[in-house]
Amino acid sequence: MSFDKKDDQQASIDTPIDNEKPSAGLSRRSLIKAAGALGGVALGSGAIPGFPMIWAQNIKNIKLRQFGTGVSNLNDIAQKAKEDLGITLELTALDSDAVAQRAVTQPRSYDIADIEYWICKKVFPAGVMQPMDVRRLKNFDKISPLFINGKLADDSSIAQGTAPHTVGFTEGKDSTRFASEPTNWMTLVPTIYNADTLGIRPDLVGRPITHWRDIMDPAFKGKTSILNIPSIGIMDAAMICESMGEIQYGDKGNMTREELDKTIEILKAAKSQGQFRAFWKSFDESVNLMSSGEVVIQSMWSPAVAAVRAKGIECKYQPLAEGYRAWGGGIGMAKHLSGLELDAAYEYIDWYLSGWAGAYLNRQGYYSAAPSTSKEFLSADEWGYWIEGKPAQGDILGTDGRLMEKAGTLRDGGSYWDRMGSVACWNSVMDENKYMIRKWNEFIAS
Numbered sequence: 001m002s003f004d005k006k007d008d009q010q011a012s013i014d015t016p017i018d019n020e021k022p023s024a025g026l027s028r029r030s031l032i033k034a035a036g037a038l039g040g041v042a043l044g045s046g047a048i049p050g051f052p053m054i055w056a057q058n059i060k061n062i063k064l065r066q067f068g069t070g071v072s073n074l075n076d077i078a079q080k081a082k083e084d085l086g087i088t089l090e091l092t093a094l095d096s097d098a099v100a101q102r103a104v105t106q107p108r109s110y111d112i113a114d115i116e117y118w119i120c121k122k123v124f125p126a127g128v129m130q131p132m133d134v135r136r137l138k139n140f141d142k143i144s145p146l147f148i149n150g151k152l153a154d155d156s157s158i159a160q161g162t163a164p165h166t167v168g169f170t171e172g173k174d175s176t177r178f179a180s181e182p183t184n185w186m187t188l189v190p191t192i193y194n195a196d197t198l199g200i201r202p203d204l205v206g207r208p209i210t211h212w213r214d215i216m217d218p219a220f221k222g223k224t225s226i227l228n229i230p231s232i233g234i235m236d237a238a239m240i241c242e243s244m245g246e247i248q249y250g251d252k253g254n255m256t257r258e259e260l261d262k263t264i265e266i267l268k269a270a271k272s273q274g275q276f277r278a279f280w281k282s283f284d285e286s287v288n289l290m291s292s293g294e295v296v297i298q299s300m301w302s303p304a305v306a307a308v309r310a311k312g313i314e315c316k317y318q319p320l321a322e323g324y325r326a327w328g329g330g331i332g333m334a335k336h337l338s339g340l341e342l343d344a345a346y347e348y349i350d351w352y353l354s355g356w357a358g359a360y361l362n363r364q365g366y367y368s369a370a371p372s373t374s375k376e377f378l379s380a381d382e383w384g385y386w387i388e389g390k391p392a393q394g395d396i397l398g399t400d401g402r403l404m405e406k407a408g409t410l411r412d413g414g415s416y417w418d419r420m421g422s423v424a425c426w427n428s429v430m431d432e433n434k435y436m437i438r439k440w441n442e443f444i445a446s
Helices: 004-015 030-039 051-059 075-085 096-105 116-124 214-218 230-244 258-273 281-294 302-310 339-352 356-362 370-378 380-386 416-419 435-446
Strands: 063-068 090-095 112-116 189-200 224-227 277-278 297-300 316-318 325-336 404-405 422-425
Touching: 004 356, 051 189, 063 325, 063 339, 063 380, 075 090, 075 356, 075 435, 096 112, 096 116, 096 230, 112 116, 112 339, 116 325, 189 214, 189 302, 189 339, 189 356, 189 416, 214 224, 214 297, 224 230, 224 281, 230 258, 230 325, 258 435, 277 281, 281 297, 281 302, 297 302, 302 404, 302 416, 325 339, 325 416, 339 356, 356 370, 356 380, 422 435
Parallel strands: 063 090, 063 112, 224 277, 224 297, 325 422
Antiparallel strands: 112 325, 189 297, 189 316, 189 325
């Protein structure tokens, strides 16, 4: 996918989309705050003057337990939320499979679930989380349309896989059924997303890399790696196999058993011939494989590429002809939340969209779900580099203040619109998910 009108693209990120607004009368902010402080006293009666201050004091005593993957369960964001809201966040970071399992089997062990949309497809139907009323989120209309209708611009095509908007809304307040169009009830409020591709060592590959299939070139035998998280690795495998011309999938995000069998056989054959050096599961593993030179082309995440470059080692996040594999995550509420804790959760989730957290994620190479608010917390040069695809005017620093990119550098893949406009598929949960996992494990064990 590609776009011709950059002005239209800019409007889609800077201009709030038109969504249903809350009803007239008391503002939703007032309703939220009053509900926690008054405990049943009629709103607006004047019986307790200054109730917002009472609510603000009460919320400082709230502790919310949040769990999710290490990608977005970040201590710096928790600390800033504490400074701005007074809410204490207890964070637990797990791998993707453990997140999905805990969300369903231990619903009382958390208050906030920080999960990816493909995980949401597995979790929400279990009834362990509650839909969120978008009318209680003042920043709802700042959310990227990718998460509302699946399109970056009006003429965009919707990518294959579990596109976030397809599991982003429920049919009603108490529903566990995903809605076919936006409603007032959201499953997750999006926070973080990106377009993933292959990472390469330009100094070691020895030739241009332009296709996903290049990872199977015998010239790189024993020097390649793919991600060993089944639901994500299988999507990279699909991009590779389709690029090779071996399989034309009906939907890479929802393969048939026949397609899965053929995909796994191709991977097994490559493994038996020694094509793969390793199968990584963690950020650090991918960084070490690439920085050591053991691997020269592999599945990779954008911040991992930046981490390799921060060591002074040449590394590139390579745009490819077939496009990107995308993923997105968000935060949602456990079903048991109520009262002040529920109000605090709404306050925290709305704060996440207000700009600071989004800018923090931008500086790590991810995208904010509310780009127009994050822009307010980025310098013009940072916005130009991370979002507009312009050469850095000065050095680009990471969240820790260390050098990430030198002045004059262009972001791999270009602008937000170039990258997210070239998404071929989203991370997904397939109808044949159990079968897929079994086949993937056969491949890893082969």
